[in-house]
Amino acid sequence: LAAHPVRIEAPIPGKSLVGIEVPNSTKATVGLGGLLSAHEWSANGKPLLAALGRDITGAPHYVNVAKMPHALIAGATGSGKSVAMHALITSLLYRNGPNQLRFIMVDPKRVELTMYNGIPHLLTPVITDPKKAILSLKWAAKEMERRYNILEAEQVRDVESYHKTVYEPAKKDDVDEMPEALPYIIIVIDELADIMQSYPRELEASIVRLAQMSRAVGIHLVLSTQRPSVNVITGLIKANVPTRVALQVASQIDSRTILDGSGAETLLGAGDMLYLSSDMQKPVRLQGAWVAEGEVKKIAQYIKSHNAGDLNAIDMGGSGIMVADAGDAIGLASMREDDDIDDDLYLDAKAAVEEAGRASTSYLQRKLKIGYSRAARLMDVLEAKGIIGAQDGSKPREVLSSAGSASVSEDEDETF
Known part of the structure; x- marks a missing residue:
């Protein structure tokens, strides 16, 4: 009983028995x-x-x-x-x-x-x-x-x-x-x-x-x-x-x-x-x-x-x-x-900004439910790929490659 560790199998599968496994001292x-x-x-x-x-x-x-x-x-x-x-x-x-x-x-x-x-x-x-x-x-x-x-x-x-x-x-x-x-x-x-x-x-x-x-x-x-x-x-x-x-x-x-x-x-x-x-x-x-x-x-x-x-x-x-x-x-x-994009949300971010017609870090945060640093990194990737334009102060960035409408309504514009 001094053996360590002892493992108890109760019951042994397929049998009406309880099994006690004692390690063999000779390996x-x-x-x-x-x-x-x-x-x-x-x-x-x-x-x-x-x-x-x-x-x-x-x-x-x-x-x-x-x-x-x-x-x-x-x-x-x-x-x-x-x-x-x-x-x-x-x-x-x-x-x-x-x-x-x-x-x-x-x-x-x-x-x-x-x-x-x-x-x-x-x-x-x-x-x-x-x-x-x-x-x-x-x-x-x-x-x-x-x-x-x-x-x-x-x-x-x-x-x-x-x-x-x-x-x-x-x-x-x-x-x-x-x-x-x-x-x-x-x-x-x-x-x-x-x-x-x-x-x-x-x-x-x-x-x-x-x-x-x-x-x-x-x-x-x-x-x-x-x-x-x-x-x-x-x-x-x-x-x-x-x-x-x-x-x-x-x-x-x-x-x-x-x-x-x-x-x-x-x-x-x-x-x-x-x-x-x-x-x-x-x-x-x-x-x-x-x-x-x-x-x-x-x-x-x-x-x-x-x-x-x-x-x-x-x-x-x-x-x-x-x-x-x-x-x-x-x-x-x-x-x-x-496929060689560091972030798996790249295609989602691309589709989101093309649909809206404008792009901003805060918009990606809300749309994709992600943090600021990841949204900012996605913005950098979109700019490098030529999807959005360069930053112009605090204004939303222009979408250069748009799959949807090129403009948004006044209500949508306020969300950026």
Whole structure:
């Protein structure tokens, strides 16, 4: 009874028993290699199968990313969060070539995911800038809409049906006009809190939009954070990301933020995790798979050396993002120059001043419900883009590019 910490499972799911989990004093490492060589792994033909770890009985545990369909990984520093992400990414790389699976990786810390730079699976080199991360999520939303148009035209429900009924038969018959391959896209964000500090509203809106609709078109989100607070993991994000992986956290409050229940605060760290999916009533305890940093680098180097020349990175100019170009493979080419605006409300501000015919900082504050500094910054952007004229004392600025009427009524003019 002196063991610490003891975790009580009451009752054990599916049994009329109470379980008491006592940590083993002799620790054993769960290697990723053992999971990838197991019969359960080789016998399962799902393309997005990933190895998580082993449960308390020693049985291997795998997860189909296509069924998750989005995951949130959270835990304190040193709990094994980054290793869990590397294990998931490496599992997917083992199963899929760049024609079947593509990644968008966001790593504000610049040290975890950048080792994957250069592999042909990346749609763009690992993104380290929060602004470019928001742009990549916007591109993913546009790609989602484009894919839905393709599925509608082919009269299929999801990407899996599209591959089985449209792409694979065309590939087997070697037709002249091959349909688009539509590879799966996994968006991996290593530290949600860092981007949330810079663009909270834009990040939440982009994640929620993708999480609500992108499963059917083969786009999946894997989010992680070491700050499991309600400011980072908001209610909307939690409601739309059903799969949670909780590693050791500092308090019961943090555990409830991730899992809506306690338990993660009593974990041992070093990959000890609670896994909860949408089809589970209670989380299952796992020891996460371990993969060393050197092994990840060797895998990335092997993939790069055996796919040389397949993909080339090209600069997309105005977007400032390097894009992987593979002929008919997808890229971030749909980013327009207008997308490279530091504020997500730019288009709303532009429409507001064009409709009114005059522009002022106070008007944008009231119209968009924002603070003075943000409204002033939007005015500077509108002036730089040639939408409004230069400042003339305290008078409202003239709108040079007007979509609506060029004048306002006397009552409207008084509101500026």
